[in-house]
Amino acid sequence: MSTLRLILADQLSHDLASLKDCELDNDWLLMVEVREEANYVKHHKKKIAFLFSAMRHFANELTGKGHQLVYTKYDGKDNKGSLFGEVKRLCEQKNIDKIILTHPGEYRVLVEMQSWQEKLNIAVEIRQDDRFLASLEEFASWAQGRKQLRMEFFYREMRKAWHFLMDGDKPVGDKWNFDSANRKALPKEMSPPQPTKFETDAITQEVLELVAKEFDDHFGQLENFHFAVTREQALVVLDEFISQRLVNFGDYQDAMVQGQPWMYHSHISFYLNCGLLTPKEVIEQAENAYRNGDAPLNAVEGFIRQVLGWREYVRGLYWLKMPDYKNENFLEATRSLPKFFWDANTKMNCLHQCIKETSENAYAHHIQRLMILGNFALLAGLHPDEVNEWYLIVYADAYEWVEMPNVTGMILFADGGLLASKPYAASGSYINKMSNYCKSCHYKVKDKNGSQACPFNYLYWDFLDRNKEKLGNNPRLGMPYRTLNKMTDEKRQIIQRDSQIFLQTLDTYEKV
Ligand SMILES: Cc1cc2nc3c(=O)[nH]c(=O)nc-3n(C[C@H](O)[C@H](O)[C@H](O)COP(=O)(O)OP(=O)(O)OC[C@H]3O[C@@H](n4cnc5c(N)ncnc54)[C@H](O)[C@@H]3O)c2cc1C
Ligand code: SF4
Structure with missing residues (x-):
């Protein structure tokens, strides 16, 4: 036996x-x-x-x-x-x-x-899968009795429990969160290092031939495969991140640059999620870089928050709320996924670039997933099932436990605010501030209305207007709703008209 x-x-x-x-x-x-x-x-x-x-x-x-x-x-x-x-x-x-x-x-x-x-x-x-730093029972007991499950408070408990980035019982630098320092656009003269690339060996070559033959009708490009496929190689990716990119990770965490899909991010989600790396070792290496004076606190704290905070938190939330979480649709969104999510054929340059890079690399960094692709899915009212399926398909790090809370909770606000205190909705001016996409776009980011105007501009206000009943009392949306309420009827009608024209065009699968 x-x-x-x-x-x-x-x-x-x-x-x-x-x-x-x-x-x-x-x-x-x-x-x-x-x-x-x-x-x-x-x-x-x-x-x-x-x-x-x-x-x-x-x-x-x-x-x-x-x-x-x-x-x-x-x-x-x-x-x-x-x-x-x-x-x-x-x-x-x-x-x-x-x-x-x-x-x-x-x-x-x-x-x-x-x-x-x-x-x-x-x-x-x-x-139990003890590669995670919070067990499902520990997460459930933290969540018990709380009305709101804010990641920030969970993260602080995790810092204390694991004694990561702590001086005694205080957070290093006397603050838990240095996010306000992490919103810089990338200066023109800076060029992020290329990602770590590996040669194809005989095993990978055989697999590439199999995939080309058997999965020809699947999304994405197979060419230029360069991922690590062993723990030894994944450790090289981690080493190169710590020594070359971590120093700038914080400052440019939210920045987007045309033609730079990898930026100063770590590119380790593929390896963490399949087990070639462990969250504990990557956090320890980042903390060592800070303690040795090789990386600043805003970068190291920002990185540790993603791995110890967000990653553990979304897993806990997924298992706490499944299977009901799969059916959440608080904003009652119904629109089908536009065809351009598959072929990148859109005049909106920000979306075109992010989808093209996703198809090439099976990767997009967080702010592209959140503030370009996710923001559009939210503002256009795309159905959570279709958006969830798309994100699960297109990224090489996607597994339901991590993809679904990010889509249903973070980008679509479909769980009614369990994960996020307000929807991550933004107009074109945010995208223009954090990227250089608008410079080569068909649409004009400064225009608020009309056929040349950036669609994010009118869709943003239309989204707030459409969902006023459900979001109007959200204290974190007080300012935009006050602005909306002050708009003249004429201005609101123009926003509605432009949004209707755009969304109807989208529904007929014509190019937008
Ligand atoms: C709509 C949407 C869908 C997403 N789907 C996935 C997914 O399927 N799989 C996945 O691993 N991540 C997902 N993320 C989170 C995040 O975008 C990716 O983890 C990150 O882009 C991976 O690249 P990186 O390794 O270079 O990350 P970095 O920016 O270098 O961050 C370091 C690590 O922190 C962790 N992390 C950061 N943000 C999150 C987060 N919001 N949730 C969970 N872990 C996080 C990841 O393990 C990541 O490797 C999603 C985010 C959004 C907004
Ligand atoms: S103008 Fe609007 S659609 Fe075009 S890239 Fe900028 S934000 Fe995107």
Whole structure:
């Protein structure tokens, strides 16, 4: 009799909970390139190539350490197509009497796993995923009894609990948050370093050929694949971030520049989310850089807040609120996703650039996802289901636990303010301040109305007007609503007219 330990595509960590206490001679490890998972939404080609290659490298490392491992390739002739099918097959072949799993990243998969014990009549143990710094129980107990679940307060508790960036019981620098220093536009003379790139080895080459053949109809470009696919390579990405980009991470965290998709960001979400890096080690390295005088506090605190705060917080929120969270639509948004989200064919330069880069790289940095793509989805009233699916498809770091709270809560305000205290809505002047996109746009950012005006300008006011009943009493929207209320009827009618023309054009799939 032996134990089966299943390792999912986002569980590529040698100290994974379900690998602890593994008996080399007796236990069987299973890794599967599952057809069902690769196809249930049409993931970006680079995302599939990245995960398959990282899985195959990880499997080789495990067998190198002496583990007995069965690896089912996507095009393997016996591949049953589903996780359950593959688990069942191995249970029958290897005389398995126990299955050990690590908690998955998606509610749907957890529900599926919870049914296996009964279906297979074999004991199933699902272990907590201790790569995260807050357990689901700890998050739930922090959330209990609170009316608002503000990330900032959770983050402070996490700083104290883990003693990251603390001097005794006080935050380093006597402040928890240095965000106000992190909103600079990039000066013209500055040029961010290129991202770390890796050569394609034989394993990656085989995967790239597979993806080109099997996933031809999926979104995105496969060319110029350069991601890290092993822990060793992911550590190089982290090292280069700490030594080359962290110093400017804070200052230019919100900046956007045409032709610079990577900026001073870390590009580690791919590796954190699939397990090649751990949040603890990246936070420790960032803190060391500050303590050694290699990076300023606003950069290091800003970075640690993303990883220790936002990342842990959205995971906690997802598991606390699922499955209902999937159906949230507070603003009752109904519009279909415009076609240009797939082909970047729009005259709005900011959207064109961000979608083009997303297609090329399976990556866009946070402020592009939030203030360009997300802002448009919010102002145009796109349906949360369609927006969620798009974000899950197009980014190589996307898994439902992290994508959904960012989309449903952060950009669409579809949870009615559980995550965000106000919608992240902005007009063209914000985009013009933080980027150089407007300089080469068909539309004029200074124009407020008319066919040449930047659509973000009138859509912003139209959004507030349309949702007045639901948002009018939000204390953080007092100022814009006061401005809206002071507008003449004529001005409001012009805003409505321009918005209607624009949105109707959008609905007919004509180019906007
Ligand atoms: C609409 C929308 C959808 C998003 N979808 C995803 C997603 O599917 N997967 C994903 O990992 N991130 C997602 N994010 C968060 C963030 O945009 C990405 O983590 C970040 O852009 C990844 O690039 P980076 O590694 O260079 O990050 P950096 O800017 O260098 O930040 C460092 C790390 O902090 C973490 N982080 C930062 N912001 C967030 C956040 N809001 N939520 C969770 N973690 C965060 C990430 O692990 C990231 O690697 C989304 C944000 C928005 C607004
Ligand atoms: S003018 Fe408006 S649509 Fe064009 S790039 Fe600027 S913000 Fe985007």
